Amino acid sequence: MSAKRKAGTCRIFLDFETTALGDARVIDIVQISATSAEGASFEQYVLPVPGRKMSPGASAVTGITLERLRGELCALDWKTVAAQFREWCAEQSQGRGLEVVAHNGTAFDFPLAVRALSSCGVLEGATLIDSLTAFRALRPGLESYALSNLYMQLIPEAEREALVWHDASADTRALAALWNVQGNTFAELAVGHGHSFEEVCVHARQLWRSTGPPPQCPSKACAVLGLCLWTRVSNSKRNPGRLYSTCKECNHFSWASPPTNGERSAEKAAPRLRPPRVQIAD
């Protein structure tokens, strides 16, 4: 059930700043920013739940403190911001499907989105794309895949903006610029690396059940790129509802939960037809 790109989708670049780094279940969003491929933008500061503190590390990186949120940054409560964001997304998409791109989304922004945006329905039916995974897979061999480094490596000097990194708004503008200079082939292939919101929900819940980072793909080429396995729910006749792990880059398949029917557990995944790995010439 990989997400397929529909004709006329609306692409948005999304970034959150939070009270701390780490487990999406115990941190709060303090800034949300989105930039559409057409150049429209959404930005809002958010008040964390009462009693939640900003970690000194997060404040040092983002410059956001509780005092500034309550004062000059005019932060609003999450419920209000989520409603505004849903309205903004509806205005941008005009009924088209959404493609949401976030850098390091798999590990960070998407699990947060699952927790924070599930109830308002914004991302149902959307394709979520982790640009970090996409750049690692489609532009292998770069020195670093941090957003600021990608920006310096891939955007010609004359076109670079002077950006303040780790500000959600600057980060989404940088990501949009980076994406736009890659061209259509990159975008098409990157969308193939995308996931449906439903997949992201399963993945986030699986992450929360485990204690460590998501499992890496065991294939050598994927391990070099740092690509993780995705957990999905089987809907086959033999193993309905059983979790399995798969990699979008190679054809890795392994079961991630016990058989739903003991006798039928020997089922193998049907071989999938895959396009050959493509590297894009510059």
Ligand SMILES: [Zn+2]
């Ligand atoms: Zn793999």
